[in-house]
Amino acid sequence: MRPMDPIPTAPVPPPPPPLPQPTASDVPAKVVYGLYLASLVLGVTALVGVVVAYVYQGEAPEALRTHYRFQIRTFWIGLLYAAVSGLLVVAFVGFLGLIFVAVWLVVRCVKGFQRLSEHQPIPDPATWLW
Numbered sequence: 001m002r003p004m005d006p007i008p009t010a011p012v013p014p015p016p017p018p019l020p021q022p023t024a025s026d027v028p029a030k031v032v033y034g035l036y037l038a039s040l041v042l043g044v045t046a047l048v049g050v051v052v053a054y055v056y057q058g059e060a061p062e063a064l065r066t067h068y069r070f071q072i073r074t075f076w077i078g079l080l081y082a083a084v085s086g087l088l089v090v091a092f093v094g095f096l097g098l099i100f101v102a103v104w105l106v107v108r109c110v111k112g113f114q115r116l117s118e119h120q121p122i123p124d125p126a127t128w129l130w
């Protein structure tokens with residue numbers, strides 16, 4: 001009778017690096033993302049969010065400045081998309097446009113918030129889509 005060969009074991013992966021600690025400078029940018037998401041229900045909070053982004057943009061470090069630029073562009077591009085969709089509502093195509101704007105806003109805010117939580121800049125803050 002042959003002794004059984006030992007079962008090879010897979011190497012144990014190293015533990016993930018610890019999550020970075022939030023800093024006080026991240027808070028206004030996180031608030032802006034939250035205000036934008038709240039605007040889907042309340043409407044006016046997006047205006048407050050863009051004002052906060054404009055106020056904090058100048059004194060922010062470069063990585064955080066990309067988030068503020070992204071947020072400012074999110075407001076203005078979203079306003080443009082919503083206005084065009086609002087005009088097209090009379091042709092019944094605008095309802096689809098308004099749904100697109102809502103989904104687009106949620107995706108931008110969630111992805112931006114994720115990158116902010118990981119302390120990573122927005123790779124292309126001038127983009128119109130993501």
